[in-house]
């Protein structure tokens with residue numbers, strides 16, 4: 236079937252921090268650059284980031300990129316690639332100052348330099364003592380970043396295609412990437428965006444879990460598209476969780492609530508943390524609390540009709556304290572849990588926050604499979620795995636990742652485009668046809684599964700079987716269940732088949748991406764029989780031989796999941812930085 | 826308001842912040858069908874606000890400087906009870 240083709244030097248899917256940073260690089264180099272986004276750029280999920288972006292500027296006290304690098308390697312539980320981490324930490328001061336010049340309104344010191352605040356995991360002198368490294372713009376860092384980058388892109392003549400959804404990657408017979416198939420939401424018309432270089436900057440896929448802090452748009456489209464095109468997904472078993480999100484909604488309840496005296500209870504009303512952490516109790520560290528909560532739920536002591544959450548009780552606190560010290564919490568609880576915490580406890584559950592894995596790239600943003608660069612294909616931001624976050628991301632390193640790898644992938648694309656033949660090659664149509672068939676299947680499906688049913692089944696399965704704390708048998712069962720859900724997804728059906736802004740169709744297409752991420756996550760997690768960073772298993776316990784359950788002898792390697800037959804492969808972690816010495820393996824303890 | 830515009834509004838109720846998604850989803854499902862033409866135009870205008878501002882108004886953390894939008898903000902807040 237003939238599909239209209241639009242031609243560019245570069246096409247970028249995603250207008251969050253990573254996509255905008257890359258686009259700027261390309262447009263300012265005078266290249267014809269298209270950016271596609273499901274939503275208006277400044278409403279990308281990057282807008283949610285409040286905490287800040289890290290860089291060893293040393294504005295408040297001495298700091299060094301090498302210390303930042305050490306913290307990042309340690310945070311990653313040594314699964315991060317040390318070349319990429321060195322690159323990121325060295326580049327950090329440059330990209331942050333550059334952003335300042337783009338008009339980012341950073342908080343400032345009296346002397347006019349960027350103000351820096353302390354943040355968990357940021358240390359000076361190789362783990363010695365906390366250092367102030369986070370740069371922020373009030374509590375709107377992500378918003379300000381998007382705004383500054385968007386304005387600058389408009390000036391540089393980046394062409395935005397807003398309310399367009401990329402559907403599939405287009406590769407030729409040799410596997411070279413030629414662009415994407417995309418749908419215009421207003422008309423449901425399908426086009427090909429052909430380009431010399433294609434970048435995925437589509438963000439994370441937190442919506443695979445029932446409880447997630449991610450906005451609804453975070454459906455891992457880039458991961459789904461890559462997987463369908465034969466590109467493996469790296470380290471997908473690693474997801475960061477927060478212990479207390481409102482059950483069923485995902486909105487975070489700050490840890491300050493437990494600080495003010497909040498108590499966690501199970502279905503029997505028992506203060507169960509007394510059993511898990513007799514001294515610290517409810518104030519134990521994140522992972523201890525998360526693990527205890529999941530164990531309670533798993534052993535049948537969860538609350539609610541589905542016994543799938545626990546309760547955070549602050550009814551014993553003085554209502555005045557709640558109103559004055561925790562005002563936002565009362566509002567959140569009333570709105571999203573339907574309970575006034577002065578009168579009744581808040582249902583909470585560990586909640587997914589950030590995806591460490593993604594499309595395998597090197598620090599130049601080039602997608603790499605089997606040690607070979609996939610010609611014409613790049614990825615940056617949360618969708619990519621460079622890998623700088625390894626098994627666990629350090630707070631504020633994600634916004635940094637967007638800036639550094641957005642820029643470096645932009646530069647790699649410029650080089651590639653300039654060396655490419657002037658005219659675009661003939662378009663290979665096999666992938667285009669496959670994509671059209673996918674849309675046609677959806678429109679023609681009868682007696683199928685409703686999208687909500689399949690999505691809920693996926694989210695429940697991921698939450699229960701592959702959450703913050705994992706059990707061998709549950710994972711095994713989870714693999715079977717997620718494959719059953721996959722067969723449901725193959726027959727999803729939409730009632731509304733209209734053409735204009737058909738949200739139902741878009742959600743169905745998104746679910747086809749989410750399920751790829753869910754499978755990758757479950758299958759990779761089941762296979763990795765150690766605990767490392769955010770992947771914590773009951774059967775890989777803390778022993779003197781394997782502190783924290785980490786097994787470097789067998790598992791110091793990256794997972795690669797291929798959609799084809801759910802095959803797993805592994806590749807070594809790059810322990811060799813660019814210029815400094817390897818940061819040697821150590822037990823990760825804080 | 827025509828069908829296309831209405832559906833565009835539904836899609837644009839998808840935001841970058843989860844807390845907005847949840848509140849607007851509820852509002853769209855429960856209240857949108859009953860809105861008058863004038864109110865639909867107001868809601869459409871409200872959707873132009875930056876996410877952080879809109880959330881602050883809905884959470885009562887600050888007042889929307891555009892007083893014309895105040896009744897619509899109140900309606901969305903009401904839909905959350």
Ligand SMILES: Cc1cc2nc3c(=O)[nH]c(=O)nc-3n(C[C@H](O)[C@H](O)[C@H](O)COP(=O)(O)OP(=O)(O)OC[C@H]3O[C@@H](n4cnc5c(N)ncnc54)[C@H](O)[C@@H]3O)c2cc1C
Pocket residue numbers: 248249250251252253254271272273274276279280281282283284285286287288376377399400401402436437438439448449450452453456457588589615616617618630631632633634635637
């Ligand atoms: C509540 C919260 C707070 C956070 N706070 C911080 C923090 O303080 N510091 C920090 O470093 N990190 C933080 N993070 C993490 C960080 O915000 C994200 O990792 C980061 O913003 C992701 O940016 P991105 O550019 O990769 O993708 P996003 O900002 O998610 O953008 C993705 C883009 O891709 C587009 N897109 C997706 N699919 C398609 C498709 N099929 N077709 C067309 N377009 C598509 C979207 O429209 C969007 O424009 C936080 C995360 C959360 C959830």
